[in-house]
Amino acid sequence: MTASTLGVGILGAGPVTQAIHLPTLARLTDVFHVVRVMDVDPAVAESVAGRVGAAWTTDVDELLADEEVQIVVICSPHQFHAEQVVAACRAGKRAILCEKPFAMTKAQAEEIAAVAAETRTPIIVGAMHTFDPGWLAAKQHWGDLITAAHTIRYSIVLPPNPRFEDFATEVATRPQWPAADRNDPDVAAGMIYGGIMGLAIHDLPLVRAFCPDFTDVEVLSCTLPYPAGYVVNLRVGQKDVQVSAVNSHSWEPEWTFEAIGDSSALRIDFSPSYVQAGSATAVIRRGPESEVYGPYAYNGYEGEWRFLAELARGTAEPLDVTELIHDLTFALEVADKSAAAVREATAAANEKVMA
Amino acid sequence: MTTRLTVSASSDADTEGRIGQAVAALPMSLHPGGKDADLVGLAGGAGWVDAAMAAIEAGARGVLVVDPSAADARALAERDVPVVLDGRWTYNPAVLDSAAAFSARNDAESLVEVRADVPVGSDLERVLLSQLALVRTAVAPLVQLSFDRWNARGWDARGTLESGARVALAAILTDALEPAASLRIIKPTDAVRLTVPDPATARPGHVVVSSPEGATLLVTKWESAHRVAWRTLHGLVTAGATGTDLAGFERDVELVRGARAAVSAA
Numbered sequence: 001m002t003a004s005t006l007g008v009g010i011l012g013a014g015p016v017t018q019a020i021h022l023p024t025l026a027r028l029t030d031v032f033h034v035v036r037v038m039d040v041d042p043a044v045a046e047s048v049a050g051r052v053g054a055a056w057t058t059d060v061d062e063l064l065a066d067e068e069v070q071i072v073v074i075c076s077p078h079q080f081h082a083e084q085v086v087a088a089c090r091a092g093k094r095a096i097l098c099e100k101p102f103a104m105t106k107a108q109a110e111e112i113a114a115v116a117a118e119t120r121t122p123i124i125v126g127a128m129h130t131f132d133p134g135w136l137a138a139k140q141h142w143g144d145l146i147t148a149a150h151t152i153r154y155s156i157v158l159p160p161n162p163r164f165e166d167f168a169t170e171v172a173t174r175p176q177w178p179a180a181d182r183n184d185p186d187v188a189a190g191m192i193y194g195g196i197m198g199l200a201i202h203d204l205p206l207v208r209a210f211c212p213d214f215t216d217v218e219v220l221s222c223t224l225p226y227p228a229g230y231v232v233n234l235r236v237g238q239k240d241v242q243v244s245a246v247n248s249h250s251w252e253p254e255w256t257f258e259a260i261g262d263s264s265a266l267r268i269d270f271s272p273s274y275v276q277a278g279s280a281t282a283v284i285r286r287g288p289e290s291e292v293y294g295p296y297a298y299n300g301y302e303g304e305w306r307f308l309a310e311l312a313r314g315t316a317e318p319l320d321v322t323e324l325i326h327d328l329t330f331a332l333e334v335a336d337k338s339a340a341a342v343r344e345a346t347a348a349a350n351e352k353v354m355a
Numbered sequence: 356m357t358t359r360l361t362v363s364a365s366s367d368a369d370t371e372g373r374i375g376q377a378v379a380a381l382p383m384s385l386h387p388g389g390k391d392a393d394l395v396g397l398a399g400g401a402g403w404v405d406a407a408m409a410a411i412e413a414g415a416r417g418v419l420v421v422d423p424s425a426a427d428a429r430a431l432a433e434r435d436v437p438v439v440l441d442g443r444w445t446y447n448p449a450v451l452d453s454a455a456a457f458s459a460r461n462d463a464e465s466l467v468e469v470r471a472d473v474p475v476g477s478d479l480e481r482v483l484l485s486q487l488a489l490v491r492t493a494v495a496p497l498v499q500l501s502f503d504r505w506n507a508r509g510w511d512a513r514g515t516l517e518s519g520a521r522v523a524l525a526a527i528l529t530d531a532l533e534p535a536a537s538l539r540i541i542k543p544t545d546a547v548r549l550t551v552p553d554p555a556t557a558r559p560g561h562v563v564v565s566s567p568e569g570a571t572l573l574v575t576k577w578e579s580a581h582r583v584a585w586r587t588l589h590g591l592v593t594a595g596a597t598g599t600d601l602a603g604f605e606r607d608v609e610l611v612r613g614a615r616a617a618v619s620a621a
Contacts, residue, residue, distance in 0.1 A: 150508045151527050157541065220503035221513055223521055226464040227543045231523055233503040233511045240504060242511060242525065246466060250546035250565040262475050265531035285531050 005033045006094075006312050009069030011060060011084055012076035013039035013048040015174055016099060019165040019274045021073060022052060024301045027276065031309045032071070038063040047172045060084060064091040071312055074098040078197065082108035089121040095312040097304065099126040100201050101328055109328045113321040122311040122318035124304060127205045127327070129257075129270055131303030134280030135206065137293035138266055142284055145210075148261035149239070152210050154203050156245035157254040158229070164274035183350060188224050189343035195230045196335035200243050203257055204334065205327045210259045213237025214326065217333045222341040232338045243334070263287065271299055279303075358593050360416070361388025362585075364396030365406075371398050372421030372441055373555045377581045384589045394588060399423035399440075399481065404431055411436050417592040419584060424481050425608045432601040437591035440600040441584035442485035443471075444536045444551040445492050448576040448583055449560025453538075456547045456564045456573070457494040460540050463519030467494060469538045471526040479510065480611065482526050486536065487607040488600075490522065493538055493549060496606055497522060500614040512614070554580035 008025065010017055017037075025032050034052040039045035042058050049056035057063055064072070064087055072088040074081055074096065082103040088096045089112075102125045103109040116123050129135055165171050180187045196204075208214045213236065220233040229246040255270040265285045271277040279296035310316035362385050364374040374396045378385045385394070395410040397403050399422040407418045411434055419439045431438060444450060461467075469490055473482050487497060500514040507528070514522040520540075538549040545566040552558050559575035591598050 151529075157546070220511065223466075223513065223523070225466040225521070225541070231466070235504065240506075240508060240511065242523075244468075244523070246541045247543070248541050248546055249544045249567045250541065251567065251570040252546060252548065252563065252565045260527055260529050261531060262528070263530050265529060287530055 005029070005031060006309060007035040007068040007070045008032050009036045009038070009063045009066060009072050010034065011038050011063060011072065011074045011080075013037050013044050013172075014075065015161065015165055015171050017073075017075045018048055018171050019168040020301055021075065022048070023168050023276060024305055025052070027298070027302060028305055028309075032305070035068045036063050036066050041173070044172050060087065064088060064093070070094045071308060072096050078104060082112060085112050085123060086115050089115045089119045089123075092119070093121060095308050096121060096123045097126055097308050098123065101125070101197055101331060102324065103328055104197075106325070106329050106332065109325045113325055116321050123321060123324070124308060124311070124319055125324050125327070126301075126304060127202060128273075128300030128304055129203050129280065130205050130300070131307055132270065132280045132300035133296035133298065133303060134268055134270070134282045134294035135300070136303075137296075138268060138282035138284060141291060141293065142259075142266055143264070145259055145261060145264050145266055145284075146212070148264055149210050149259035149266070150262070151258075151260040152207055152236075152239055152241040153256070153258040153260070154200070154207055154241075154243045155254060155256050156199065156229075157250070157252060158199070158245060158247050159249060159251075159253050160247075161274070164272050168274040168276070182224060183346065185343045185346040185350070188346040189339040191228055192222060192224055192230050192342045193335045193339040195228065195245060196232075196243075196338055197331060199245050200230065200232075200334070201331045204243075204331045206257050207236070207241060207243065208327060208330045211236040211239045211241065213239075214330045215333075217330070217337065219334070219337040219341050222338040222345070224342055224346075230338060232334065234334065271295070273301075276302075357383045359384060359386055360393035360589060360592060361386050361391075362394045362396060363388050363390065363392035365398055367398035367400070368396040368421050372396060372419070373579070373581050374419075374421075374585075376555075377579070377585045380579075380582050381585060381589070385585060393417065394419065394585075394592065396421065401426075404428050407431055407438060408434070417588045419588050422481055423484065423604065424478065425484060425611060427608075428601050428604060432605065435597060437588060437597045438601050439584050439588040439591070439598060440488065440604055441554070441581060442488045443482070443534075443554055444485055444580060445488045446580040446584040446587065447551045447554065447560045448578050448580075449549060449551060449562050449573070450489060450493050452573055452576070453493050453547060453549045453562040456562065457538075457540055457549075460542050460545060460547060461494055461516060461518045461520055462542075464542055465518070465520035466541045467516065467520055467522040467538070468541070469522065469524050469536065471536045472532040473526060473528055473534055475528045475530050477528060479505070479526060479528075480615070483510070483524075483611055484604070484607055486524060486526065487610065488603065489536055489538060489551070491603050491607065494520075494540065496603060497610060500524075500610045502614055502618050505615075505618050551580075557582075
């Protein structure tokens with residue numbers, strides 16, 4: 001810590017804070033220092049704060065009132081994001097990083113936009129892949145692919161998080177998920193909604209980037225795989241989109257994004273979350289020729305923190321909050337329609353069994 | 356001692372199926388022949404069943420059809436002559452080698468994903484038949500199929516296997532990517548991934564079997580699918596067997612016609 005480094009306050013000290021943000025900040029000690037950590041569990045707050053020599057609290061207001069906290073990172077449960085972003089703006093902080101989603105309704109997002117404009121507080125949402133150097137390099141070189149791509153594929157095979165968390169840190173506590181009856185239509189719909197808003201949301205901004213008509217969303221089908229995940233076929237404007245994820249203990253994690261046109265295509269392979277394994281690798285193909293970008297030395301989480309520092313110091317232009325709202329409303333629409341499709345399909349399957 | 360059989364092929368079949376190359380790569384088993392050749396290679400466009408029947412009437416002991424289109428092949432199946440359907444991917448050696456790993460993981464908790472990247476302008480229905488043959492050979496036949504989308508850029512479809520496993524099928528028309536198929540089965544604890552190149556190349560397909568203990572790449576075989584198909588036909592003829600391609604093909608055609616009719620009616 002030095003007088004010239006930026007003071008960080010963290011709301012919510014669960015695995016994402018422990019295994020993602022603190023290890024990332026440990027790589028940027030010349031830029032940031034952690035001032036205060038808040039968690040509703042005092043033991044977790046104290047334990048996590050103690051790792052970085054920060055103060056701890058169980059009170060959001062106490063953290064926001066701390067003048068040494070210049071940047072607030074919000075890693076609390078989703079339902080608290082919007083109110084905490086607004087409160088951080090009102091507290092006069094220099095920049096805010098909110099984990100995705102930054103709100104759960106369009107109305108909340110619009111309130112955030114209004115308050116951010118009023119207080120002139122720059123906000124970024126932790127869609128880390130949008131800050132990944134591999135993605136940013138592809139963006140510079142993909143030419144007319146945004147219009148030329150007709151097919152979008154976004155696929156995840158997700159191993160259990162501890163496989164990577166335990167290489168990144170020593171996790172103090174982990175949330176427990178109760179078993180659920182997936183034959184119940186509401187449970188199945190909830191699993192899909194949670195999957196889209198908790199996992200797919202990471203790269204839905206990338207999907208949206210290739211879908212100029214992103215308000216024209218039709219869910220063609222949605223499947224709930226075992227044990228969890230989603231397989232959603234979509235038409236977004238004129239684009240054919242598939243968004244899929246499966247949780248599996250198998251040994252081949254996958255996190256890919258593809259945009260494919262008649263004569264050019266992009267594929268990005270992202271490195272796993274949690275571990276400091278460098279950036280994504282992007283390949284742009286034009287027939288038999290390929291251009292490869294990356295892997296670069298750091299990942300999207302570090303990219304977002306570097307950008308956050310520039311925002312806090314006034315050396316970068318803030319993101320257009322309208323775009324963040326568009327990202328959110330796109331995600332909400334995909335989640336709502338996918339959940340509805342699975343609810344209906346599950347109910348129909350149950351009726352067939354009863355008959 | 357290997358029995359050497361003679362081969363003749365139409366010009367279209369030779370072009371589409373690289374038959375000359377395959378025969379040249381099996382010099383002890385096959386040799387170019389004339390009109391009375393033991394084996395006949397046919398292109399799989401419209402009329403291939405009639406052409407196959409005619410070849411058999413003329414004395415052919417075996418027929419190979421390159422990339423067959425949908426057709427009623429029941430009359431052909433009734434003849435006691437082996438017919439090999441050389442679809443785009445089925446005869447890649449990696450497909451046969453992957454079958455045990457796929458079958459062992461085929462149950463109601465499995466998700467099967469199959470995707471074809473094929474050149475712009477490809478005949479989508481023929482691609483679909485090749486894709487169904489791939490799933491049938493590596494995993495099990497589909498028993499249900501429906502389309503979410505079918506357009507000039509490809510399709511997205513859903514299906515099920517008899518086990519209850521769900522299948523997501525896709526085809527993407529593009530000249531940006533190498534023509535290839537990929538097939539994956541994912542379960543809560545393990546997975547199998549197969550990638551299959553174009554049938555004309557001897558570059559190997561890859562099979563990776565993955566579990567919590569690690570991932571294993573199965574043996575890679577640098578043999579083109581076309582060569583394997585001809586080797587298979589030679590084996591059937593010399594063994595006096597007929598093979599199972601036509602029976603599987605008939606079921607696939609029925610499935611495709613039903614699903615396509617549902618798309619047209621919608």
